[in-house]
Amino acid sequence: MTDPKTVLSVEGVSVDTIPSGAKPIVRNIGFTVAEGETVCIVGESGSGKSVTSMAIMGLLPKDALRVTAGRILLDGEDILTASPARMRELRAARVAMVFQEPMTALNPVRTVGDQIDEVLRLHTKLPPAERKKRVLTMLERVHMPDVDRIYRSYPHELSGGQRQRIVIAMALILRPRLLLADEPTTALDVTTQKQILHLIKELQEQEKTAVIFVTHDFGVVSEIADRIVVMNRGDLVETGSRDAILTNPQQDYTRMLVASVPSLIPRRDPVDTGPKVLEVVGLDKRYGKKSMFSDPSVMAAQGIGFTVRKGEITGIIGESGSGKSTVARCVMRLTDPTDGAVIVNGTDIASARNLKTVRKQVQYIFQDPYRSLNPRRTIGQSLMEGLVNYGMPEAEARRKVGETLELVNLPAAVMSRYPHQFSGGQRQRLAIARAVVMEPDLLIADEAVSALDVTVQAQVLRLFEDIRDRTGIAILFITHDLRVAAQICNTVVVMQRGRIVEQGAAKDVLAHPAHAYTRALIDAAPAPDWDFQNFRPAVKVS
Structure with a gap:
């Protein structure tokens, strides 16, 4: 018998493929969730978090996955034995789910x-x-x-x-008695994320709803969890209270996960010397057109000005809609600025008609590598394309691609494979390699790590720094994650509603923000006073 306050009891659940594989993809998982309690399931991509939540909802694809062992009790009723009609009654009425991508x-x-x-x-x-x-x-x-x-x-x-x-x-x-939330805040900026987390908590307290929150973000976990379930490659590694897991994890895997969360304490000094690779002066971007009687246009960016030097990583931070990506696209000339100058290596490219040289000097890394890599072309073909288009012989281009793949810690042998054969982190490395192989002077990374779990994110951030240190490339890094900006950026530009409200050395802006908006962003970041890498509250920078 389960406790009357226990809403969900997962007992020895295993999930296998159809037909059965070498071993189940989720093995002997067990935990409980009480009414009014929030249990966070954490782990890297591929750990089995989402498969477990889909099994609880009865939404496993019928022709691909099945529960092979265990029980899932919802208020004492084993939903694994429920008929399809009964499951339709239970969904929304007794158990409901919030998915990662609302669109x-x-x-x-x-x-x-x-x-x-x-x-x-x-x-x-x-x-x-x-x-x-x-x-x-x-x-x-x-x-x-x-x-x-x-x-x-x-x-x-x-x-x-x-x-x-x-x-x-x-x-x-x-x-419903139980709410499952599968990465519902991953793509949201810090202020919107804080609002959503507060909303879920508020509604939970009103209804005493039991909540399972699936996430890889330990900042979020530290804010909302009562208990934590840690999963790795289909196994339950460790479970315990929030404080026990965050301050004294028992398993090496858990310690590695928690320590991978970037700190909010800035650690990079500004680059005060060296040539200016990028100089943005008075940049405006207006969408729509003025008329004699009205002005329906929108100023997406106004009066933008900053520089990026050789070997410098400059971060642009702000909420969604602040104009970060608009500025990046204007710098790359993926969209034409309305006014102002974009000077790359001393040449204003804002009004240049021949962009062939610009494209080689400035390369762009998009947020979603799967959508930016052609699924029908091999990795070798995708990475060689730019070199061949600029006149390099195919044999030499292939050799150079192989060297660049080694630079991003992938073997040259992967050139014969296709994008779908790689993990998310590997695809992001490939997108970085495709940009770096052109030997650009400026690299623009637009939310390049926002969708990655903490361990892969840490690896990719180290890769950016390694490439910068080895090649001296200048990097414009667009992000809404202040922890990422604190770890990788020398300087920071803070944008709000199309304008720059503050900019300067990351150690100054993030440790001693002068503008109220910057302070609001830092306050909205999950667990701003926690040093995950040392399993303790952060020591404030004085």
Whole structure:
């Protein structure tokens, strides 16, 4: 018998492939979640976190995975023996899930109000007027502005944070006993992330909902967890209270995970000497056009000015919509600036017509390497393309690609493989190699580590620094993660609503912020006063 307050009990659960593999991909997992409790499941990509949560929801793909052992008790009922019809009754009403990417979880051709209303239509017999009243009340509870307008809006008309609130509203409108949240804050900036975490906690306290939070972000874990379950390659490595796991982890794997979380204490000195590789002067970017009677245009960037020297890593930080990526794309000339100068090695490229030379001098690393690598071309073909286009013989290009792959700690033999045959971290290394092989003077990395788990993120950050130290390349690093900026950046530019509000040495800006917005960003970062690498509260920089 389980404790009356135990909402979920996972007992010796194993999940295997169909047909069975050499060994189950999740093995003998067991833990409990009580009402009002938050249990965080943590681990690297491939650890089995999401497979475990999908098994609890009964959403494992029928033709690919199956539970081969154990029980999953939801308020004492073994959901593994439930019929498909019974599972449809339980979902949303008793157990609900918030997925990582709300844009893929929402139907783009239906209003969000209609999609929340669908949950009530399927699980209740309420009349339409009462359903709409409940939906509007729920939208107010998740702190949406102008709920009548939001009710009529389509997903693409909302921000990322608003879409995540809609998904949470859909999950909680029937007051389920258990909520599973699978990486719901990974792609959000720190202030929106803090709002979402506070919202989940607020609704949990009101309803005493049990929460399973799947994440690789130990900053988030330290803020919300009551207990932590650590997984690695399908095995349960360690479980315990939040304080026990974060201050005194017993297993080497757990210690490695926690110690991989970057500190908020800046550690790089500014680069005061050396030639200026990039100089941005008075950069403006306006979308839309002015007319005689109105100004429907939007200033995405205004009066932007900063420099990046040889061997320097300059970070641009700010919330979503602050203009970070707009500035990066203007520097690369992926979009044309409205006004101002972008000077690369002494030449203003802002209005240059022939961009062939610019493309070689400035290379771009995108956030999602899987979408930026051609899935139908081998790695060798993708990485050689730029060199061959600039006239290098194919044999020489192949040799150079092999050398560059070694630089990013991948063997030259991978040139014959395709992007889908690599992990996320390996694909990001390949994207870096494709940019570095051109020997650019400036490398632009746009949220290049935001989707990686902490250990892979630490590896990729070390790789950026290693490449900078070995080649002297200048790097413009776009990020919303202040911990990443503190570890890798020499200087920091803080943007808000298209303007720079503060800039300077990372040690000055992040340790002693002068602007209220910068202070708000730092305060919003999960666990700002925790030094994960030493398993203790951080020592403040004086």
